[in-house]
Amino acid sequence: MRDRFTMLGLESSCDDTAAAIVRREQRTGRILSSVVAGQTDLHAAFGGVVPEIAARAHVEKIDLCVEEALAKAGVGLDDIDGIAVTAGPGLIGGVLAGVMCARGLAAATGLPLIGVNHLAGHALTPRLTDGLAFPYLMLLVSGGHCQFLIVEGPDRFRRLGGTIDDAPGEAFDKTAKLLGLPQPGGPSVEAAARDGDPTRFAFPRPLLDRPGCDMSFSGLKTALLRARDEVIAKKCGLTEADRADLCAGFQAAVADVLAEKSRRALDAYTALAPKLPAFAVAGGVAANARIRYCLAKVAAAAGAGFVAPPLALCTDNAAMIAWAGIERLEAGRIDAADLVARPRWPLDMGQAPLIGSGKKGAKA
Numbered sequence: 098m099r100d101r102f103t104m105l106g107l108e109s110s111c112d113d114t115a116a117a118i119v120r121r122e123q124r125t126g127r128i129l130s131s132v133v134a135g136q137t138d139l140h141a142a143f144g145g146v147v148p149e150i151a152a153r154a155h156v157e158k159i160d161l162c163v164e165e166a167l168a169k170a171g172v173g174l175d176d177i178d179g180i181a182v183t184a185g186p187g188l189i190g191g192v193l194a195g196v197m198c199a200r201g202l203a204a205a206t207g208l209p210l211i212g213v214n215h216l217a218g219h220a221l222t223p224r225l226t227d228g229l230a231f232p233y234l235m236l237l238v239s240g241g242h243c244q245f246l247i248v249e250g251p252d253r254f255r256r257l258g259g260t261i262d263d264a265p266g267e268a269f270d271k272t273a274k275l276l277g278l279p280q281p282g283g284p285s286v287e288a289a290a291r292d293g294d295p296t297r298f299a300f301p302r303p304l305l306d307r308p309g310c311d312m313s314f315s316g317l318k319t320a321l322l323r324a325r326d327e328v329i330a331k332k333c334g335l336t337e338a339d340r341a342d343l344c345a346g347f348q349a350a351v352a353d354v355l356a357e358k359s360r361r362a363l364d365a366y367t368a369l370a371p372k373l374p375a376f377a378v379a380g381g382v383a384a385n386a387r388i389r390y391c392l393a394k395v396a397a398a399a400g401a402g403f404v405a406p407p408l409a410l411c412t413d414n415a416a417m418i419a420w421a422g423i424e425r426l427e428a429g430r431i432d433a434a435d436l437v438a439r440p441r442w443p444l445d446m447g448q449a450p451l452i453g454s455g456k457k458g459a460k461a
């Protein structure tokens with residue numbers, strides 16, 4: 098095996114089928130290719146991800162994604178040192194599609210097979226992009242997850258807190274649905290909010306009155322529904338300006354909650370006196386410019402560096418899985434040929450699971 102690992106990564110835990118080739122370059126990784134086949138159109142009519150439809154589409158697309166990733170990177174399976182695949186948590190049919198594909202490839206080539214936790218993929222992304230040193234603080238915030246983690250090693254995560262109900266991405270998606278905006282909701286709510294007045298509607302900032310880093314977003318959704326219905330009752334409809342104000346108010350509430358809870362998580366993290374304190378964010382919601390701005394401010398006030406990956410690495414992708422696979426392979430963590438798919442797989446096994454389960458699959 099070479100000292101500069103080149104890894105094939107596969108991702109299929111939700112509604113994106115993805116394959117990527119990543120090579121280690123000193124402290125960071127070089128993405129030779131990253132292919133993502135989304136399924137938004139397939140699920141559009143149902144207002145959410147339909148697990149059976151997702152699983153079938155993954156089975157149909159995953160081989161093609163692998164071929165395309167190899168071709169775009171200009172490498173063959175002979176140039177690869179290992180096969181990393183998301184083995185959970187997620188929608189089990191999709192995870193199975195990826196795991197079976199990876200198992201087949203590993204059996205055919207004799208290459209090491211590495212099962213990766215999808216959340217670890219997100220949480221290790223700042224090492225792929227910026228070579229961040231352990232330990233760093235991570236806010237993982239997506240459609241199915243929201244948690245603060247101290248990342249101490251490739252498979253050492255300490256959870257400081259997380260959502261006790263919905264994930265913020267889920268709340269963005271629901272908000273879009275309630276306002277008749279397209280899915281996925283995050284980008285469309287963010288776009289609509291650009292022209293809105295964030296102060297017109299007084300949305301709650303849930304759980305700020307309680308100590309700690311746990312969060313709650315389901316009440317915000319209900320508050321938005323009520324505010325929308327009040328406007329509709331008064332005006333017999335919603336104008337563009339009403340929509341923009343509702344979106345801006347909702348987004349500001351999510352950003353405020355994430356910022357205040359990040360401040361507390363940073364307090365707990367910096368108390369450990371890390372040499373180079375750093376706060377990183379990952380997951381689909383990390384693509385939101387307003388949220389990124391608020392989190393960067395909180396990091397600066399705490400004297401910590403701030404890392405937010407490029408947008409394509411915030412949402413689901415296989416480059417992060419390939420990178421997590423490199424880190425595991427370097428630590429000698431190779432899986433057996435009968436690697437199993439896991440619907441649930443908490444990163445911090447020492448803690449009780451968080452309550453609730455998002456539409457995008459089981460929360461860990």
Ligand code: KG4
Nearest residue numbers: 239240241266281282283381382385412413
């Ligand atoms: O990480 P991801 O691709 O999948 C999960 O693992 O959940 O995140 C998708 C989520 C969706 O809920 C989507 O609405 C949200 O991330 N999202 C955003 C933005 N872009 C995507 N939320 C807020 N603002 C955005 N710009």
Ligand code: ZN
Nearest residue numbers: 219239412413
């Ligand atoms: Zn994800």
